[in-house]
Amino acid sequence: MSDNIFLNEAINKQPNIVNHFFNMVNNRDLSHAYLLNGNSGVGKKAVAMSSTMALFCKNKINKQPCGKCNECRRITDGQHPDVVFIQPDGQSIKVEQVRTLKAEFSKRGVEGRLKVFIIIDAEKMTENAANSLLKFIEEPSGDVVSFLITTNKNMILPTIISRTQVIDFPTLSNRFFDDELKKIKTNPNDYNLLKSLTNSLETAKNLMNDDWFNKAKSAVENWFNYICKKDYCAFTTIQIEIMPLITDKNSKQQIINMMLQIWRDMLSVKYLNFQKNEIDFVDDFSNIDSFVIEISSIKLISIIQIMLECNNKMSINLNFQNILESTTLEILSELR
Ligand SMILES: [Zn+2]
Structure with missing residues (x-):
């Protein structure tokens, strides 16, 4: 070579x-x-x-x-x-x-x-x-x-x-992408989520800048875990943990995508029997796995619907914090 x-x-x-x-x-x-x-x-x-x-x-x-x-x-x-x-x-x-x-x-x-x-x-x-x-x-x-x-x-x-x-030019093959992610010192447990967020290596590298990806992932995990416990602290996570990570339109979209992905993981575990290494939030598998037993299909589908609407609201330029807060309230009331 x-x-x-x-x-x-x-x-x-x-x-x-x-x-x-x-x-x-x-x-x-x-x-x-x-x-x-x-x-x-x-x-x-x-x-x-x-x-x-x-x-x-x-x-x-x-x-x-x-x-x-x-x-x-x-x-x-x-x-x-x-x-x-x-x-x-x-x-x-x-x-x-x-x-x-x-x-x-x-x-x-x-x-x-x-x-x-x-x-x-x-x-x-x-x-x-x-x-x-x-x-x-x-x-x-x-x-x-x-x-x-x-x-x-x-x-x-x-x-x-x-x-x-x-x-x-086709997007890079999965295996090649994994190899490149390895080079930028990414945790293998994050590969699935990174690949859901982007199929561009350049974007993946940008996400890793200043530890943004890890901070965002942990904020979304905390938000999700409070929701699982039907705890209204989910609401405060938005202001305290998520909003400081918002710097531009892109960061807003990536946060929404992460939130959507964690609920998609719920769907995949519930209906497709996905195992730990197949979902995006690999580290949260045990939480997700126990929450899917607890939650009814109807409620889960409604929540996915709420998340998709949240994504749509992004395009009409509403205040981002308001969008996330009202989405969180809707999800919590769905779970009550
Ligand atoms: Zn030559």
């Missing part, structure tokens, strides 16, 4: 896609423009970089770039004169950036020399930038291959989409 970081990542995360690109390079089948679409952390940039290396590498072994020769190294370090990157300058990719790129390319333009450009966060192109780029894709001066990278192809102009080959 190569020690080139991009090559390694591409082969580990997306072996099918990257090999498809190696084959196309080998057969001189490559199109002018590709839109690589998928969640953050699924290896889009690594595939673009590896395919670019395959185009320039002087030492290919079985269609694969070596990752070590001068060409490969310069591409990896972002120093190759014929490989150019564009990424957002602040909030957007501006038309001037595309113009500069075009000017640079035409200056360097030795007729017929291969050039690659890689656009990171392509959905952040302004309309002008996209249009300017479009002309470039349409009338490539010489051999140009472009990789547009995006986490959301729905935000890319249809005119751009229609002129690129769209490659949808």
Whole structure:
């Protein structure tokens, strides 16, 4: 295995896609423009970089770039004169950036020399930038291959989409995701919950920042355990433990998702006979297991309904603390 970081990542995360690109390079089948679409952390940039290396590498072994020769190294370090990157300058990719790129390319333009450009966060192109780029894709001066990278192809102009080959990157396999979670020192008991909350490694890593995930999980567990005991302290948990964790819209949604998941665990244990390692709140299995015996089906279904409504209220911008408090009161009165 190569020690080139991009090559390694591409082969580990997306072996099918990257090999498809190696084959196309080998057969001189490559199109002018590709839109690589998928969640953050699924290896889009690594595939673009590896395919670019395959185009320039002087030492290919079985269609694969070596990752070590001068060409490969310069591409990896972002120093190759014929490989150019564009990424957002602040909030957007501006038309001037595309113009500069075009000017640079035409200056360097030795007729017929291969050039690659890689656009990171392509959905952040302004309309002008996209249009300017479009002309470039349409009338490539010489051999140009472009990789547009995006986490959301729905935000890319249809005119751009229609002129690129769209490659949808699948989410990472469960096992790969587990391995990566292990690397960021996550407790294995939390893998199921993390995977329910996100299928992006990037988001999983952000959740682990400043111990946010552990604090949020323990706040939701406390809230749930008070509810199991029909204790009105569940109500105060919201103000004291949960609200301090709310920093933005995202954190609100993750808290609601966690609350929903713990009630889904109740359903799974009650009706699907889920065992400890199959639920999201693995550490709370014994509590959940004894509470499902106590609670009637009708009440459990009503509570799930209340939780789903709580999720809906999020979209109408009501005060978050009010939403959680009224949801908690509704659940407690359902249990009485
Ligand atoms: Zn090489």
